[in-house]
Amino acid sequence: MTLVLFDIDGTLLSTQNAGTVAMDHAFHECFGIAGAFEGINMAGCTDPWIFRQAFEKHTAGVPFAEGLARFDVAYRRRLPGVLANAKVVLKPGLPAVLETLFTRPGLGLGLLTGNFEHGAWAKVRAAGIERFFETGAYGSDNEDRNALVPHALRRFREKGRHFSAERTVIIGDTPKDIACARAHGAKAIAVATGGHRLDDLKPCAPDLALPSLANPQPLLDFLDRLAAEATAV
16 A cells, blocks of 8 residues: 655645735734745745744734634635635646546555645645545644654544555655655655756655656656565565
8 A cells, every 4th residue: 555645836736826925915914014924935844834934023922823823714714715816727747647546556645735734625626636635734733844744644544544654655846845755764756846946856865856747657657666565575
């Protein structure tokens, strides 16, 4: 049994910065500050971590947990409307590669993303691909992306689907996705469909680095090798 976990932004799709726009609106609503996230590098980071950078820079006198809770409520309300007016674009090879993986026996498909859980599902719904994913792990589980793999494995166990970290494959577009996989002995596949080039990703030593998923064969071959190694053991 192999579990494949997909990052969302830059890997599965682009929302044309709808998430950032909704976060800006939510922060302004909660704290009266516009453009609070300017200059913050969001690639591969969790939403709570991103919020913390703006919160600590622009606010004082409000406990972090209280501020995050207020922000989350406002962002939850704002994001669907912003997405509805945004151009949500699937990355090359999508959704065909998901269709292929969805029908492969012994394979589980899920999400591993820095998005809040509600934001993750809002984005994949807007792209029309939510049906491919059973569950996953989200930034709302932990501010540290490297702590997310156990949350995904737990949620699959709760559905009666038992996977090990060693038989988990994380597909993402940033060095942080690779680091997240390495933190738990999972496999890492890097795709250069976000803000990082292959030359940026290869030095992080992913198990496989691809320009995109437009040609799914290298991914499918990798999964076949992984299955064969498990069978041999």
